[in-house]
Amino acid sequence: MVSQIYPADLGLAYIDVSSYPQEMQRSYKIFASRCSRCHTLARPINSDFSADKWQKYVYRMMNKSGSGLTKEISDEIIRFLIYDHQIRKK
Ligand code: HEC
Numbered sequence: 001m002v003s004q005i006y007p008a009d010l011g012l013a014y015i016d017v018s019s020y021p022q023e024m025q026r027s028y029k030i031f032a033s034r035c036s037r038c039h040t041l042a043r044p045i046n047s048d049f050s051a052d053k054w055q056k057y058v059y060r061m062m063n064k065s066g067s068g069l070t071k072e073i074s075d076e077i078i079r080f081l082i083y084d085h086q087i088r089k090k
Contacts, residue, residue, distance in 0.1 A: 009039065011046035015084060027080035034069060034077065035061070044081070054081040 017028045035044050038061075049057060058078050062069040069077075 003039070006039075006043055008043045008046035011042045013040060013042040013045065015045055015088065020083070020087075024080055024083050027076050030073060031077045031080050034073060037068065038064070049081075049085065051082045051085065054078055054085065 014032075015028060017025050020028070031044075032041055035041060044057075047057075055078050058069075058074050058081070061067055062071070062074045
């Protein structure tokens with residue numbers, strides 16, 4: 001499914017998680033595989049949202065038809081995105 005191209009799609013398409021805690025490195029892999037199915041992974045990576053906005057957006061993605069996202073997986077991805085948001089400089 002290819003729709004509109006966002007400016008964020010054209011940015012860096014990975015996060016260097018080598019200094020992140022083990023648990024977050026695991027969650028990154030889930031995020032990278034689950035959130036690149038309908039658009040680039042760069043889109044979420046280059047979107048700078050606060051914690052409550054990430055929660056809102058990930059649930060919005062979860063509710064799209066065929067997202068393949070469960071509440072449990074979404075919550076893990078949300079925890080990763082909030083952690084990443086706090087420490088990564090964009
Ligand atoms: C089922 C397909 C699908 C999946 C899976 C998906 N997305 Fe999306 N995403 C979209 C579509 C379609 C849009 C375009 C805007 C909209 O419809 O909300 C979008 C837009 C976005 C945007 C841009 C929002 C904005 O307005 O700037 C972000 C950020 C995003 N997705 C993050 C994610 C994350 C994080 C995940 C993994 C949890 C994910 N997406 C998984 C379909 C998907």
